[in-house]
Amino acid sequence: MTASSSTRDQIAELTRQIDQQSEPFRQIVTQINQVLVGQEQLVHRMLVGLLAGGHLLIEGVPGLAKTTAVSSLAKAIHTDFQRLQFTPDLLPADLIGTLVYRPQDQTFVVQKGPIFSNLILADEINRAPAKVQSALLEAMQERQVTIGTETFPLAQPFLVMATQNPIEQEGTYQLPEAQTDRFMLKVIVDYPSRDEELLILQRMSKTSPTFDIQAVTSPEEIMAARRLIDEVYVDEKVQHYVVDLVMATRTPEAYGLQLGELIQFGGSPRATINLTLAAKANAFLAGRGYVTPQDVRELALDVLRHRVMVTYEAEAEDRTSASIVSEILNHIPMP
Known part of the structure; x- marks a missing residue:
């Protein structure tokens, strides 16, 4: 993480708060697993x-x-x-x-x-x-x-x-x-x-x-957790990684991917925002005050699979949006 000393201190304090406030959400998983x-x-x-x-x-x-x-x-x-x-x-x-x-x-x-x-x-x-x-x-x-x-x-x-x-x-x-x-x-x-x-x-x-x-x-604790999630630190390199993943669904040739004939439409800016928010929530559930590239990669398929529209050529080759997103994830290196 390329963060200054003061930023690192802020992240450490935020991580301490998140570790406490994320505990009820880990308990939710325990409760639901009694049934599911x-x-x-x-x-x-x-x-x-x-x-x-x-x-x-x-x-x-x-x-x-x-x-x-x-x-x-x-x-x-x-x-x-x-x-x-x-x-x-x-x-x-x-x-x-x-x-x-x-x-x-x-x-x-x-x-x-x-x-x-x-x-x-x-x-x-x-x-x-x-x-x-x-x-x-x-x-x-x-x-x-x-x-x-x-x-x-x-x-x-x-x-x-x-x-x-x-x-x-x-x-x-x-x-x-x-x-x-x-x-x-x-x-x-x-x-x-x-x-x-x-x-x-x-x-x-x-x-x-x-x-x-x-x-x-309670709902009140969820809203308090959301306020903490807004403060979760996203390093500039991770931000670039998010943008590159979404941009690669629009202009794959710019990233060395031969997928142009298979993609009709790529992810919108809403995809970039949602992928960042989802990665922040994932970091919160893990008890961290910062986002890692793995947080982004873990959720990228679920954020992008319904936002990438494939062409008739892709359907003829039995290529799905999920397989195309997976190829992008495997091609673009994590920072």
């Missing part, structure tokens, strides 16, 4: 999103405990949780709320929708029409909802975990690229290993499995 088996990466990315103020797009087949994961997270931080099943007949009012007429006094009153919660699980977001997707994504971006002529701020922290089912495309509405860019992370949830599957069988094969998840933190 083999989803360490999903739990970690949920905490990164929660701490960095970003949202998650989760892709995985049904039955991989996505709903259980977010409901367990809500219990561990003692906050509100809403699960929304997106369907083709869903209306924006079903999500954000509407005005209800009261004939007794001839006035309209606001009936708030389920979006007014701290944690939202938007199940199968690609099954809802564009208007509903836009209503959700506007709330995610602006952190507020307009009903009639009134605007209502959403409670903080506010985390949306939207799921997509990759195996059924009938009756779905593809999320536009501009909308998927609103998600900080796209996480792929895979099947558990054989040993994990056996543990799931032993733990969950009951008619009514019950687990005692203790609340170990």
Whole structure:
């Protein structure tokens, strides 16, 4: 780290504070692991999103405990949780709320929708029409909802975990690229290993499995943690590394990569911001007051995979955005 003596002292003090304030978030993992088996990466990315103020797009087949994961997270931080099943007949009012007429006094009153919660699980977001997707994504971006002529701020922290089912495309509405860019992370949830599957069988094969998840933190502590994350030190070399990774998705030839014919669009400046924020949150969870290049590399694939649009040539060669991002990560050296 190329930091001055005073900066190093500040980082040491910040690390001491972070080591104390990050402990409840490590306890959250312990609490959730009482229920979940083999989803360490999903739990970690949920905490990164929660701490960095970003949202998650989760892709995985049904039955991989996505709903259980977010409901367990809500219990561990003692906050509100809403699960929304997106369907083709869903209306924006079903999500954000509407005005209800009261004939007794001839006035309209606001009936708030389920979006007014701290944690939202938007199940199968690609099954809802564009208007509903836009209503959700506007709330995610602006952190507020307009009903009639009134605007209502959403409670903080506010985390949306939207799921997509990759195996059924009938009756779905593809999320536009501009909308998927609103998600900080796209996480792929895979099947558990054989040993994990056996543990799931032993733990969950009951008619009514019950687990005692203790609340170990609060929304107020999360907001305090975010203020500390804003102070996490990012060295200039690490900043250049972040910028190079994102720029390589736009102009790969400038970095000696022959990927120009495979990439239609690269990551936007939002990718640069989100990758830095996610790396800061990762450092916080590790109890550090500074970001390492490994923090960036660990989260780069989940930040960039849904922001790199491939061409028809790439599809013809069975190249995915994930494989292209992985090639960029392997090519650009860490500082």
